[in-house]
Amino acid sequence: MLCACGNQIEYENCCEPYIEGKLQAPTAEALMRSRYTAHVMVKVPYLKDTLAPAARKGFNEQEVRTWAAKSEWLGLKIVSAKEDAKEATVEFVATYKSEEKVLEHHEVAQFKKNQDRWYFVDGDAHVHEEGKGHEEPVNTTIVREGPKIGRNDPCPCGSGKKYKKCCGA
Numbered sequence: 001m002l003c004a005c006g007n008q009i010e011y012e013n014c015c016e017p018y019i020e021g022k023l024q025a026p027t028a029e030a031l032m033r034s035r036y037t038a039h040v041m042v043k044v045p046y047l048k049d050t051l052a053p054a055a056r057k058g059f060n061e062q063e064v065r066t067w068a069a070k071s072e073w074l075g076l077k078i079v080s081a082k083e084d085a086k087e088a089t090v091e092f093v094a095t096y097k098s099e100e101k102v103l104e105h106h107e108v109a110q111f112k113k114n115q116d117r118w119y120f121v122d123g124d125a126h127v128h129e130e131g132k133g134h135e136e137p138v139n140t141t142i143v144r145e146g147p148k149i150g151r152n153d154p155c156p157c158g159s160g161k162k163y164k165k166c167c168g169a
Contacts, residue, residue: 003033004073015033027081028090042065052114055119087110088111091107104128108125151168
């Protein structure tokens with residue numbers, strides 16, 4: 001069977017050696033692909049093992065297992081990968097179906113290499129429905145319904161105090 005990571009290579013010759021602990025992923029992109037495949041195959045221990053030690057504190061194995069198992073994984077697209085000897089950034093989009101919606105998990109993931117082994121450190125991610133893209137919020141003009149009240153104006157409640165000492169406090 002072809003590997004879920006999208007490399008068009010058989011699983012046993014692609015991500016399986018990394019997931020089964022026979023080899024270390026040689027690049028951050030290879031680690032990212034194998035982590036996606038681990039989600040598809042619900043190999044949660046691998047996901048935890050490939051997290052940077054400092055990032056493991058908040059890792060909830062049962063939550064990850066449930067989410068990975070109930071999602072239908074549809075594909076991985078690597079947008080870009082930049083790597084040097086010790087650090088890397090991989091931008092990717094993982095598409096999956098959850099609760100009858102096709103969603104895209106778009107992330108810019110940070111990786112670090114420690115003693116010849118790559119680890120996932122953190123990522124800046126968001127999820128949107130497939131094809132919705134990254135719509136920017138529409139800027140709207142706020143129109144006041146009444147006059148602007150300054151800090152030193154009399155309070156409109158009629159107390160006789162300055163606004164800043166009354167309702168504006």
